[in-house]
Amino acid sequence: MGAAVADTAALPGEPVAVHETFALFHRTQTVPGALPGPVLKQARRCLIDLVGVAAAGSRTELAVLIAAHAATQFGAGTNPATILFDAGARKASPAGAALAGGMTIDAIDAHDGHPLTKGHAGCGLFPALLAIAETEAPDMPLDEFLAHLTIGYEIAIRCGIALHATAPDYHTSGAWVAVGVALSGALMTGANSEIVRHAAGIAEYHGPRSQMMRCIDHPTMLKDGSGWGAMAGVSALMLARSGFTGAPALTVEEAAVTGIWSDLGTRWRIMEQYLKPWPVCRWAQPAVEAALDLRSAHGVASDTIGRVRVRSFHEAIRLATARPADTEQAQYALPFPVAAALVHGRLGVAQISGEGLRDATVLDLAERVELSESAAFNDLFPAERWAEVELELTGGRVLASKPLTARGDADAPLSDAEISSKFHALMDEAGYGDRATRIEDMMMAGAATPATVSDLVACCSASS
Structure with a gap:
């Protein structure tokens, strides 16, 4: 060669x-x-x-x-x-x-x-x-x-x-x-x-x-x-x-x-290596994880949330955009993806692009996300990235998460099934869902299904 x-x-x-x-x-x-x-x-x-x-x-x-x-x-x-x-x-x-x-x-x-x-x-x-x-x-x-x-x-x-x-x-x-x-x-x-x-x-x-x-x-x-x-x-x-x-x-x-x-x-x-469950900066993901945990555990509807408080490390707090103008700003944000996750119960490509950027309910909640820095979390960065979230409900009740890191780290890896599900969702959203199973079988099967670089290239070509 x-x-x-x-x-x-x-x-x-x-x-x-x-x-x-x-x-x-x-x-x-x-x-x-x-x-x-x-x-x-x-x-x-x-x-x-x-x-x-x-x-x-x-x-x-x-x-x-x-x-x-x-x-x-x-x-x-x-x-x-x-x-x-x-x-x-x-x-x-x-x-x-x-x-x-x-x-x-x-x-x-x-x-x-x-x-x-x-x-x-x-x-x-x-x-x-x-x-x-x-x-x-x-x-x-x-x-x-x-x-x-x-x-x-x-x-x-x-x-x-x-x-x-x-x-x-x-x-x-x-x-x-x-x-x-x-x-x-x-x-x-x-x-x-x-x-x-x-x-x-x-x-x-x-x-x-x-x-x-x-x-x-x-x-x-x-x-x-x-x-x-x-x-x-x-x-x-x-x-x-x-x-x-x-x-x-x-x-x-x-x-x-x-x-x-x-x-x-x-x-x-x-x-x-970590593999991400959500399509935003890794620094924002612990807060997204904590927010989704609270939403699921307490059955919280987004219209009952008065304020959201996020404590994390310094670099994460720098992701301060609440009203992103484009998908780049949405991905390098913390208030917006946290709000989108609380409103929709998930965070996918649709939530950080296109019409998702103009979702009035998400934008309204994102303006009510308050960020603060934790010295303890700063000390753990970059080897570990932590956050904790509080939801103050309109009735005055406060729901507090425990400190969390995001799933997908080496000590809490995504399962093969989760990676497969993410892969198929991304391929579907991109319009390539009809080839996803074929690609997955080829890449994950190994020698049982011999393939070459040319086969991989074909799978990654729009004309395939």
Whole structure:
């Protein structure tokens, strides 16, 4: 796999031991049957979830705009890649398809994440690695692709933890996803250790170190930078293969992060992933969970609620939008999704988009949601995200939840049935319900139903 590459100048110093570890890890874990059973199952769960979110995201204005941009500005050339669920069934270069795919998934904030990265690896990894595999190894067995995706998670998550440990600003996921894509993509295409090292260095230098809290305070289509990071990672790999040189990636090679990489292959970070029950920022989900618990336990009708009080950690309280103008603002909000959940008894894509944004009952209740910060919850963030909710009823009675985290964390995972239900609901809402069972069977069955990268691409094409 992979095209011939030009001679590449050596980076300063000798490649550190972690690069040798990458190569060994890749060789041992891509052998059929090598991944531990629970790890492979978790990769399948993450993949099916990402596909469902991509389908739902493709119906947003953000996705329509970015797909058109990728198709027109990132020329497909002689070896084009599919743009995920693009209504026009257009193609682009692998970097363009990675950009569009990452932003399409990010358009609906329902994808998986890792608490210590405060962000999302799969959102950028999946479309980037799929675009590379489609153009260079379309006959790759799906289980082999899953192994590469799993390795991508292990590398990208550690890149994210390392960046947060060494950089003072809170950067979007794209900053470290770029390095994860470059490294795992290089390994997947059989690049030598020198090219792997240059690809990581280029990706880290050019990855989008955008400030996450600016997007929290001013939600727009910028989102979490995942698509831009996916594009930067693919571009870094292609550049390194052509002879372009880069500086050492500090999130991989700096002495201060050695411990983060020391357990590669023994500690499976993908098992620490959360999968979301609701399509909004993870920081808002504990409050949504607490509100729904109170509604269910006490049979509360929304028209009997006078005020809602939410206590959570600082970053969650920054999600203060009560009257979102668009789906981006609705996803990076706390009062609005809490109110929508209390009114409708659920929180799906319909509640944070389209007519759901103009629901007068929800908007009225959202204006009566009061937010406050808890020092105790601040101390637990980011490893744990907590909230508690009080409902003050119009008659004066106060119903108080216990402190809660949202379901879907590693210690309270969504069941396979819940993930399946979420997947089918997302596919149905996106208009792809007729293929959902076929996709689910292919992804979850494994070797019993052999499939290839081409089969996966076909499932993620609007023209399938």
